Amino acid sequence: MKKELISEWFRNLQLDICNSLEIIDGEGNFREDEWTRSGGGGGYSRVINNGNLLEKGGVNYSQVHGATPQKILEALQLKKSQFYATGVSIVLHSKNPHVPIMHMNVRYFEMSDGTWWFGGGIDLTPIYASEKQAFFFHNELKKACDKYDTSYYQKFKKWADDYFFIKHRNETRGIGGIFFDRLTEPGEDSKAPIFEFVKEIGNTFIPVYSTIVEENRSIQFDESQKEWQFLRRGRYAEFNLVYDQGTKFGLDTNGRTESILMSLPPQAKWKYDFHPEEGTPEWQTQSLLIKGIDWINR
Amino acid sequence: MKKELISEWFRNLQLDICNSLEIIDGEGNFREDEWTRSGGGGGYSRVINNGNLLEKGGVNYSQVHGATPQKILEALQLKKSQFYATGVSIVLHSKNPHVPIMHMNVRYFEMSDGTWWFGGGIDLTPIYASEKQAFFFHNELKKACDKYDTSYYQKFKKWADDYFFIKHRNETRGIGGIFFDRLTEPGEDSKAPIFEFVKEIGNTFIPVYSTIVEENRSIQFDESQKEWQFLRRGRYAEFNLVYDQGTKFGLDTNGRTESILMSLPPQAKWKYDFHPEEGTPEWQTQSLLIKGIDWINR
Numbered sequence: 001m002k003k004e005l006i007s008e009w010f011r012n013l014q015l016d017i018c019n020s021l022e023i024i025d026g027e028g029n030f031r032e033d034e035w036t037r038s039g040g041g042g043g044y045s046r047v048i049n050n051g052n053l054l055e056k057g058g059v060n061y062s063q064v065h066g067a068t069p070q071k072i073l074e075a076l077q078l079k080k081s082q083f084y085a086t087g088v089s090i091v092l093h094s095k096n097p098h099v100p101i102m103h104m105n106v107r108y109f110e111m112s113d114g115t116w117w118f119g120g121g122i123d124l125t126p127i128y129a130s131e132k133q134a135f136f137f138h139n140e141l142k143k144a145c146d147k148y149d150t151s152y153y154q155k156f157k158k159w160a161d162d163y164f165f166i167k168h169r170n171e172t173r174g175i176g177g178i179f180f181d182r183l184t185e186p187g188e189d190s191k192a193p194i195f196e197f198v199k200e201i202g203n204t205f206i207p208v209y210s211t212i213v214e215e216n217r218s219i220q221f222d223e224s225q226k227e228w229q230f231l232r233r234g235r236y237a238e239f240n241l242v243y244d245q246g247t248k249f250g251l252d253t254n255g256r257t258e259s260i261l262m263s264l265p266p267q268a269k270w271k272y273d274f275h276p277e278e279g280t281p282e283w284q285t286q287s288l289l290i291k292g293i294d295w296i297n298r
Numbered sequence: 299m300k301k302e303l304i305s306e307w308f309r310n311l312q313l314d315i316c317n318s319l320e321i322i323d324g325e326g327n328f329r330e331d332e333w334t335r336s337g338g339g340g341g342y343s344r345v346i347n348n349g350n351l352l353e354k355g356g357v358n359y360s361q362v363h364g365a366t367p368q369k370i371l372e373a374l375q376l377k378k379s380q381f382y383a384t385g386v387s388i389v390l391h392s393k394n395p396h397v398p399i400m401h402m403n404v405r406y407f408e409m410s411d412g413t414w415w416f417g418g419g420i421d422l423t424p425i426y427a428s429e430k431q432a433f434f435f436h437n438e439l440k441k442a443c444d445k446y447d448t449s450y451y452q453k454f455k456k457w458a459d460d461y462f463f464i465k466h467r468n469e470t471r472g473i474g475g476i477f478f479d480r481l482t483e484p485g486e487d488s489k490a491p492i493f494e495f496v497k498e499i500g501n502t503f504i505p506v507y508s509t510i511v512e513e514n515r516s517i518q519f520d521e522s523q524k525e526w527q528f529l530r531r532g533r534y535a536e537f538n539l540v541y542d543q544g545t546k547f548g549l550d551t552n553g554r555t556e557s558i559l560m561s562l563p564p565q566a567k568w569k570y571d572f573h574p575e576e577g578t579p580e581w582q583t584q585s586l587l588i589k590g591i592d593w594i595n596r
Contacts, residue, residue, distance in 0.1 A: 033571070047570045058570070168549045168558075230565070237566075238559075241539035242549070251466045251540070260466075261536075264568040267528070268535075271564070272345045272356070273331070273556045 001191050003116075006108045007063040007086035009195075011044070013106070013202045014061040014088050018046050020206045021059070021092070024213055027052035030059070035256045040066030045259040049266075053099065053217055057092040058262030068111070069253040082112035087119075088202065089246065091263040092209070097229035098219040100126035100133075100174065100212060101236060103263070104205045105246065106198050116191065118198045119181040121156075122205065123164045124212075125174030125236060127229045129285040131298060133212060134175045138295040141178050144204045148197040156180045161291040166239050171289040173239045228282050231274060233265035240264060299489050301414075304406045305361040305384035307493075309342070311404070311500045312359040312386050316344050318504045319357070319390070322511055325350035328357070333554045338364030343557040347564075351397065351515055355390040356560030366409070367551040380410035385417075386500065387544065389561040390507070395527035396517040398424035398431075398472065398510065399534060401561070402503045403544065404496050414489065416496045417479040419454075420503065421462045422510075423472030423534060425527045427583040429596060431510060432473040436593040439476050442502045446495040454478045459589040464537050469587040471537045526580050529572060531563035538562060 018030045028051025036042035043062030048054050063086040068078060087107030094101075106120040124137050138157065145152035156178035164173040178201075183194055240247050240263050250260035276282035316328045326349025334340035341360030346352050361384040366376060385405030392399075404418040422435050436455065443450035454476035462471040476499075481492055538545050538561050548558035574580035 049570065056568075056570070168552075168555045234562070237535060238539060241536060257466045258571045261568065262570055264532070266569070267565070267567045269565045270354075270559065270562040272347065272354070272560055 003084050003110050010086055010088045011061050014059050018059050024210050025051040025053045028054055037064050053094050055093050055095040056266040060089045060259050071252040084110040093265050096217055097127040097221050097225045098216040100124050102209050106202045117182045117184040118194055120201055121179035123160055123174055123177035127232050128281055129175055129288045134295040140208045144200045230269035233268040234270045237264055237268050301382050301408050308384055308386045309359050312357050316357050322508050323349040323351045326352055335362050351392050353391050353393040354564040358387045358557050369550040382408040391563050394515055395425040395519050395523045396514040398422050400507050404500045415480045415482040416492055418496055418499055419477035421458055421472055421475035425530050426579055427473055427586045432593040438506045442498045528567035531566040532568045535562055535566050
């Protein structure tokens with residue numbers, strides 16, 4: 001399978017997702033910026049702002065190639081080589097604190113020595129966590145995974161718990177999801193089935209997001225709930241700037257900063273030593289930000 | 299000179315600065331939290347919130363010791379040893395966007411092999427930069443430096459330009475200041491004069507800050523100026539989470555997260571691909587966020 005076909009599929013996924021999000025939003029429109037990378041390739045960044053639902057949303061597509069940057073060679077323990085990387089990355093921040101932040105990334109790498117792999121992940125960051133919503137989210141991801149390999153969900157769910165973790169806070173970014181990297185098998189024939197799995201994940205985003213949105217977008221909210229949303233967004237910014245591997249790679253390799261940092265929240269707050277009052281919905285959410293919860297069989 | 303005398307002086311500096319800041323603020327009071335470090339030592343964190351002038355301010359004092367954490371040994375290229383570290387660290391965010399963010403850190407390290415050094419820095423991050431203010435700020439720092447070594451200011455000013463730099467934005471955090479590290483001389487006798495220089499820097503903070511405050515605190519501001527302040531604070535958060543060495547060390551060595559991240563702004567915003575309109579005061583400020591400006595002889 002030619003790498004160009006994979007990036008073409010990713011570009012179409014970006015456009016399809018943006019179309020669906022405009023329909024879901026009902027008001028906002030995506031603005032598209034094309035950019036080129038001096039070392040080779042480029043991408044299209046699509047951003048929506050101040051919509052009816054979405055306060056800030058970014059859907060990035062990129063297809064970059066060239067000499068592998070030194071920092072990536074070191075991080076991935078690779079020999080000097082040419083690389084090709086393509087993918088789609090999404091982060092959606094909604095106005096209403098009852099609608100969670102949702103993130104997805106799907107990506108494909110190919111090196112000049114012939115090695116290749118897929119990676120990706122979806123995770124949900126509710127401002128107000130609900131076990132019912134977490135069950136739905138994880139169950140949908142499990143169904144998508146199970147179509148390809150019944151061992152995937154459990155493995156990738158644990159990976160997400162470990163990856164989407166704010167170590168210095170000793171708390172997870174949200175209620176997790178799935179995360180996988182370096183997904184490959186020997187032989188060129190094995191690429192198509194893995195790509196089918198990645199497509200399945202990509203296609204899962206909109207149905208899952210729209211269901212969660214429709215169930216929550218009409219719930220009223222007040223200033224104190226916006227305040228809690230701003231504090232949770234502060235944690236989201238901490239994760240993205242301190243731990244996110246995509247952000248790190250992007251910044252280390254002189255990527256387009258505005259596209260890399262599109263994932264940052266429109267607004268965030270930090271309050272010294274803030275702890276929600278016991279028994280409140282905020283406290284309830286905080287208590288669920290731990291690794292290892294089996295949301296499906298709870 | 300005993301290390302305990304140095305940390306005692308730092309603790310008194312923290313208390314003096316907090317007293318002065320309460321007088322300058324006129325309304326807010328510092329809250330003090332004592333904390334202990336499991337590996338040895340601890341500190342006092344002092345925070346002020348929602349004052350008349352200060353929206354959020356943190357003045358940290360710490361005196362920690364014990365086995366040197368692995369990450370610090372690697373970063374400083376040291377052999378396995380015991381360490382002793384003490385210092386004061388300040389970041390002040392004011393409500394009024396015409397009052398700049400100001401930061402200072404003074405610190406002392408001593409290793410069990412007898413090596414010791416001082417470090418420190420002061421830098422100013424105006425939301426609205428003014429050449430007159432930048433001249434005053436740098437000239438005061440130069441006067442403080444010149445009392446001890448006329449080569450210090452130029453050297454430490456350049457160091458600050460390089461250190462307080464947001465690489466991925468290709469812009470400085472503010473109009474700079476001074477930064478120095480590993481300041482030492484052979485022989486125990488040389489410690490006292492260097493400590494005198496560090497004291498001078500510590501004692502420079504309040505007179506300089508209060509002068510800048512008094513000149514700007516009465517200037518009226520509107521929503522659009524607060525908006526610009528929130529965007530600049532977004533950059534401040536980026537610097538602190540991505541580049542700040544103190545933050546990195548603190549998080550890597552399992553320090554007290556709330557004390558380490560006290561420097562984060564109370565509120566920040568990120569707008570995709572925002573550029574101030576040419577000729578505006580915001581654009582003027584942006585144009586001054588570059589390395590190498592000689593503020594004194596401009």
